[in-house]
Each structure stands twice: as C-alpha cells, then as structure tokens.
Amino acid sequence: MTISLIDSASVMTHILNATPEARPDLVREMWAPMAGMYHFIPGGLDMADVHRQNFGFDADANADRLGEGLDALITADAWRRIEAALETGIAALKAATPGLAVPDLTVLLILGDPSNDHFMTEVQGLSGFGGISGYIALTVWPTPRVLDRLEAIAVHELHHNVRYSPGGVVWNPSTVTVGEHVVSEGLADVFASELYGDSGYTHFVSEQTRTDDAVLAKVATGLDVTGMQDFAAWVLGDATARLFGAEPVGLPTGAGYAAGARIVREYREATGRTAAQSARTPTADILSTALPRLGLAGMTAAEHH
Template sequence: METTLNMRTVKALDGLRKALEAPKDERDGTFVREVMEPLRPLWEPSLRFMGSMARDVTEPLDVARLFRFYRPELGAERGLTALAELERAGTWAACVSAFQEAMDALDPVGHGLRLPGANMSFVLADPDGMDARLGSYTGVGNVPGWSLLLAWPTEFNLPRLPAIVTHEFHHNVRFAFEPPWPMTLGQYLVAEGLAEAFAAHFHGEEKLGHWTTGLSEAEVRAVRPRFAQALLSQDWNVVRGFIFGDWAASEHQFEAQGVPDFAGYAMGYRMVREALRRSGWSVVEATYRPWREIVAASGWFDEVLADAAVR
C-alpha cells in the first residue's frame, strides 16, 4: 500500500505559450506535442463517455476543439495576452497551492484509498466556445488521478479559479471512496455538494461558482419534491437533467426535468451544508461517509417525503 501521494503538474499553459510563440507553420505540431500529448491520459478516457459527441474524434487537434481548449488557430496574440494576464494574477501558483492544500487535508492514502495519481493541469479555454452560463471557467475531476481547470481569464473568474481546483480534486477522492458508476441522483447531489462545501471551507462561499449560489433558498426548496422522487434514479439522462437543469436538456437533447439551471449544484450544496451543521462532521469527515448517510443526516428531504407518504 502506498504511504504517500505526490502531486504532478502538467504545465499546459507553458506548452501553449511555446506553441503560440513558435513559427506559424510549427504551431499546431508544437501544441499537440506540448499540450495534447501530456494530457492524453486525461482526454482519451473522457472521449469514451461522450457518446455521439465524440464519435470519430481521435486526432488531438479535433479533441482540443471538442473540449474547447485554446489552440493556435484561434490567434497567437489573443492567446498570449490571456496567458500574460494569468501570469500577472499569479493564478498558476495559486492553483498549485490550492491543489496541495486539498491533498493534505483529504489525505486519501491515510484513509485507505489508492488513487492512480494526483495530476493537475490548467488549460486555457476557447473564450468563444465556452457556454456563457459557465462564466468562462469549468473543471474536470471524474478521470481517476486527474484534475483539470479550463478557463479563459475574466475579472469575475480570476479570484475563483483556485476553488475549482479544490473542488475537482475532491471529486477524485470522493469517487475513489464511492465509485460513481452506476450513478444515482442522490450520490451525484452529495458528490457536488461535498466538493463545493470543501471548496467553500478553504476559499469562502463567495468564491463558489454561480451554478451553486445563483438560486435563492426559496427557489431550491421549491423543487425539492421533484428531486426527492428521483433520488434513486440511475438513468443518466434523468440524473444529469436534475443536476444541470433544463438548459442542458435542451442543449444535449434529453428529457427536461422541470428544474432551473444548475439546480443540482445548489441543492447538493445546501443539503450537504445542512448535514454538516446537524451532524457536527467536518467536510473531510463527511467525504468518507456513504451518500445515503449524508442525505439522511441532512434531513433535507424528510418533510417532502413525509408529505408524499401521507398523500
């Protein structure tokens, strides 16, 4: 059994800079070599879960387009300006620090977990390809051993980027503790709620994304009955419909569940926060508890389930 887990960073931002500063006819090749190949262990498994979206996508440049990575064809000057902005803000160093802090706090090896690694990278995003609802930043933490931050710098997201790194590493650990497939809605709610609570613990609730804080308490409570009825669903279209909301259903052509944008993030965060308050667990302690136990501790659905039983 491993006794330590060491962080490994993949410096995709440096690789992109090399590509953008290369002679024009060498930029694509440099980008593939310096950015896409080091990230292959992340994107190659991801393609298998993307269904028809990734059909026939195998070439690294096509993968970069699919994943909304910034690439040389989008313009050297524009990309270099964004990289300079990130450098001035000290974003990469802040993200590395956040990742190490998350590793130390969660101590997965000390909790008996074996992760295939602790790889972290930051990729500059295609600003025109990112959905506006995401605020020009997002993350990936569902590939074992990998945490990815994808962002185009803005005044809004720059101070929030380290929190995404913290969130995504939490997913790595949580999914090693409680494997995600098949994924129930209840398990996904807890996973997102714990990751956001963990990020809030280190960075403050004000640094969370609007996908978690954008709905009022009243709006979240109003859709609790819908969530309560579907907690055990393992239908991926149902699960993601509740987590991401009706915009995603329209965008990706699956059945809408009649819930607001990103309702599952807001629901999961409030549910986990209430479970921590009532139980006295720290967010690290809760990370190593089954999802059903966390839902029960929250009492979040007790009232609506009782009402349904009476009816």
C-alpha cells in the same frame, strides 16, 4: 503523493505562435500526460477532441484575444496558486481522515474558448473535471471572478478526485444515480467553502438558485434517475442539457450544485461531519440523514456498491 502541474503556459504560448497546421498536434502534445484518464477506452481518444469537448480554446481563433487571456493567467500566478491550493486541500482531507490515501495528481490548466457562448455566459468561464482518479483538468477564461476563485476551483475538483479514487466511492456508469452526482457536487462545493468561505461555491450558480426551495424539491424528484445521458439536466440545468442533446427537465443552470450544497450542509449540521470528513461517505447515508430534515423525506437515491 506528488502533484504534477503541467507547464501549459509554455505550451499554450508555443501553440499560439505556431503555424495553423502545427497547432492540432501541439494541442495533443499538451494533453498527452492526461491520456490515462481514458485508460478504459480501447485505443484511447484523440486528445484534440478531448480538448474541444472540455471547451478548450480554438487554436485558430483570435490569437490576440487568447494571448491576453494567457497573459492574465500568468500575471495572476495561476499555476503556483493552484498547486498551493491543492496542497492545502490535501492536508485538510488527510487531517480530517487520518490514513486517507490521496492519489498522485496530474493537473492541466488551459484557456477556454472565449467565442463559445455557453462556456462564457452559461457556465461563466469555467469547466472543471476531477472525477477520474489521478487527473484534474481545469478549463477557464480569466474573468475577475474566475481568477478570484482559482483556489476554490482546484480544491473542488480535488474533492471529486479523492471521492472516486481506489478505496472510495465507485462510479459505475450503468448504475450511478443523479443523487450521487448531486451529492458529490455539494460535497465539493462545501469542502471548498470550508477552506475559502463563500468563494468556495461554484460561481455560475445564481444566488436565487441556491436558495430556491422549488429548485431543491425538483432536483430531489430526480435523485434516483440513472443513466448518465440524463445527468446534465438534473445537475447542470436545462441549458447544458440542450447543448448535449438531452431532454430539459425545468431546472436553471447549476441546480444540482445548489441542491447538493443544501443537502450536504444539512447533513453536516445533523452529524457534525464536515465535507472534508465526508469525502468517501456513501450518498445514501447523506441523503437519508439530510432529506427528512429538509422536508423531503422518502426521496432517497439507491445505495451504491
């Protein structure tokens, strides 16, 4: 398999130096190698819209501030570090599951929008997407915490990518449950922690949320919910739900990540199977093992086929 890391540092430099009228097409050009993510949408999408939906930087915003952010990523050697981390993660997954097929990867790292309060405050400069086989998009603002976690951020998305690649778990938008999303985030975070220690855990989840039994119990009540329009509240929390026009359910930011990590660690303790070994384990198997041990027996998500 191959890792194709887009040279977005050069493209972003070009965008920031371009005339305002030229920038939208340059943004589309930067995202063009990722267009295959949307192969299932007739006619595809305008990749400038995709850029905005991923909290991508506003090319017409303060060029000096964006330039400082880009310089920080370049100084941190972000592109090389992410590629090396993906290679480490792939090796770990293949060692855990001999014969595991890992897709060729196209990877895009971009600056996020520092003027977006939700992006900067609520999710603390991080938006990642790796759930479509063969593609990983990472939108970041280079705070010290984000720069410290670049490797963990990359392998988190890698775990998603392998889980939902051919031969793995099928994400059917009409039948997928909150339980699947929660477990997938837990697996990805625990996998990152197996490689990088505590920095593997997604940093916009507070320590209180990670350990709050009431948060775990509340998330468990939603594991059977279907309909992706409701996932934001159960997994990312009420603030994100409100952002996307969904109904809040009374959960803090990152609640599903916290619950998922506790569920996966409980499953690992019961079975001895690491998150690396469990990349393609059905959610129903993980929940049926972990929930009774957590005192949440009877709360299981539907089997996915």
